[in-house]
Amino acid sequence: MITVAHVSKQFASFAALRDVSLYIEKGAIHGIVGASGAGKSTLLRMMNLLERPTSGDVHVNGVCLSAASPKALREARKSIGMIFQHFHLVSNKTVYDNIAVALQLARIPKKEHAARVQEVLQYVGLEAYKEQYPATLSGGQKQRVAIARALVTKPSILLCDEPTSALDPNTTLDILRVLQQIHADFGVTLVIVSHELSVIQQICTSATVLQAGEIYDTLTLVPTGVRSGEQTAESFVRALTGGDAHA
Amino acid sequence: MPDVLVQYEAEILRAILETLYMVGASIAAAVIVGLPIGTLLFMTQKHKPLEQPIVYHALNFVVNVVRSFPFLLLVVFCIPLTRLIVGTAIGTTAAIVPLAIIAIAHYARLVEQSLLDVPPGIIEAAQAMGASTYELTTKFLFVEARSTLILSLTTSIVSFISYSTIMGVVGGGGIGDFAIRYGYQQFKTDLMLYMIIIMIVLVQAIQLLGTFIARSLDKR
Numbered sequence: 001m002i003t004v005a006h007v008s009k010q011f012a013s014f015a016a017l018r019d020v021s022l023y024i025e026k027g028a029i030h031g032i033v034g035a036s037g038a039g040k041s042t043l044l045r046m047m048n049l050l051e052r053p054t055s056g057d058v059h060v061n062g063v064c065l066s067a068a069s070p071k072a073l074r075e076a077r078k079s080i081g082m083i084f085q086h087f088h089l090v091s092n093k094t095v096y097d098n099i100a101v102a103l104q105l106a107r108i109p110k111k112e113h114a115a116r117v118q119e120v121l122q123y124v125g126l127e128a129y130k131e132q133y134p135a136t137l138s139g140g141q142k143q144r145v146a147i148a149r150a151l152v153t154k155p156s157i158l159l160c161d162e163p164t165s166a167l168d169p170n171t172t173l174d175i176l177r178v179l180q181q182i183h184a185d186f187g188v189t190l191v192i193v194s195h196e197l198s199v200i201q202q203i204c205t206s207a208t209v210l211q212a213g214e215i216y217d218t219l220t221l222v223p224t225g226v227r228s229g230e231q232t233a234e235s236f237v238r239a240l241t242g243g244d245a246h247a
Numbered sequence: 248m249p250d251v252l253v254q255y256e257a258e259i260l261r262a263i264l265e266t267l268y269m270v271g272a273s274i275a276a277a278v279i280v281g282l283p284i285g286t287l288l289f290m291t292q293k294h295k296p297l298e299q300p301i302v303y304h305a306l307n308f309v310v311n312v313v314r315s316f317p318f319l320l321l322v323v324f325c326i327p328l329t330r331l332i333v334g335t336a337i338g339t340t341a342a343i344v345p346l347a348i349i350a351i352a353h354y355a356r357l358v359e360q361s362l363l364d365v366p367p368g369i370i371e372a373a374q375a376m377g378a379s380t381y382e383l384t385t386k387f388l389f390v391e392a393r394s395t396l397i398l399s400l401t402t403s404i405v406s407f408i409s410y411s412t413i414m415g416v417v418g419g420g421g422i423g424d425f426a427i428r429y430g431y432q433q434f435k436t437d438l439m440l441y442m443i444i445i446m447i448v449l450v451q452a453i454q455l456l457g458t459f460i461a462r463s464l465d466k467r
Contacts, residue, residue, distance in 0.1 A: 105382060
């Protein structure tokens with residue numbers, strides 16, 4: 001689980017977060033919503049210490065990240081997967097190598113790499129793309145590779161920073177479905193930052209609403225599941241595709 | 248082959264070998280020392296993983312100073328250092344000292360620029376996966392920047408060839424020195440022209456090869 005205790009983050013004269021406290025239990029799908037500049041991504045990036053709090057503490061899986069040595073932090077990060085809005089794949093590595101590098105970093109013996117990469121690639125449905133480079137993939141496929149890269153080390157937590165914001169509505173539904181599947185199959189705790197309320201509505205069990213760096217509200221949600229028909233995202237899909245949506 | 252080339256065949260061959268020796272040593276210095284220094288220049292600047300303003304500004308200053316010397320003056324200025332390292336300030340091996348110094352500064356700057364071209368998100372992704380600074384550099388940064396690193400090295404090598412032509416001032420020899428002494432000073436203009444042609448061919452070949460390697464490594 002993740003505990004954020006009285007965390008503030010100051011960027012020069014701008015307070016990105018002000019005394020934010022938050023508890024995310026194991027197995028949750030927790031959303032962080034808010035307008036641009038509300039501090040959503042900053043809060044998420046505290047959870048693997050990509051962003052260091054100016055004050056306050058962050059505990060993940062019982063480790064106080066904000067007080068951990070660089071080595072302990074690197075260790076802790078290996079059980080916290082992360083995916084990004086713009087995927088951040090290495091374009092000069094094949095799909096296989098992009099995923100295998102995560103295993104190398106986690107010191108998994110080389111002889112296990114092929115089988116484990118194969119396994120996650122099958123899981124995200126991209127085993128045929130193993131030898132391709134990211135430039136040849138669509139946005140949705142790139143995000144699937146990024147998900148596979150995050151999953152291959154079997155993390156207990158997956159941080160998702162605007163995971164669908166660079167994708168079209170159909171692909172968004174697709175990726176949300178993959179995330180939901182991961183949660184169901186592996187019990188991974190998901191933390192999802194999004195500016196799209198519909199994304200949060202569809203899969204989150206709880207959510208934090210941020211406004212100007214402070215917690216405005218904490219929601220308990222009944223996830224409606226990713227499906228077509230009555231969702232806000234669905235009407236968006238219809239608007240964009242001229243009613244041709246079948247997701 | 249023109250008579251004049253046949254007549255000086257041995258000297259020309261020797262000059263070519265001297266040039267290759269000097270340029271080869273410059274390349275080695277650039278890669279072995281310039282690459283790490285350039286990487287450090289990148290890593291220690293603001294908002295980068297090893298942010299260290301003092302280290303960055305010190306390195307930056309030194310690199311700028313070396314690069315602002317007119318090269319001929321750098322060669323002369325280096326003579327005491329050369330004597331200390333090589334034992335003599337004269338000859339092809341002695342010429343390597345100032346060449347290596349400029350090569351390191353030249354390539355380090357280009358390495359820094361190449362690494363700045365890598366999307367910062369890749370650094371974040373690597374850190375999020377628990378990469379150490381060394382792993383981040385070798386498994387992510389260098390992989391993503393490899394074609395620009397090769398192109399930068401190609402640009403540097405062409406400059407090294409140019410720098411090597413003036414090493415005659417400290418008895419370094421080489422094609423440039425030969426062209427001056429035999430072609431210009433002995434009024435054998437045709438000989439000088441042939442030397443220039445050799446240089447042109449050399450530069451073209453290196454550029455062609457560099458571009459080819461960079462292109463085939465670039466999957467972006």
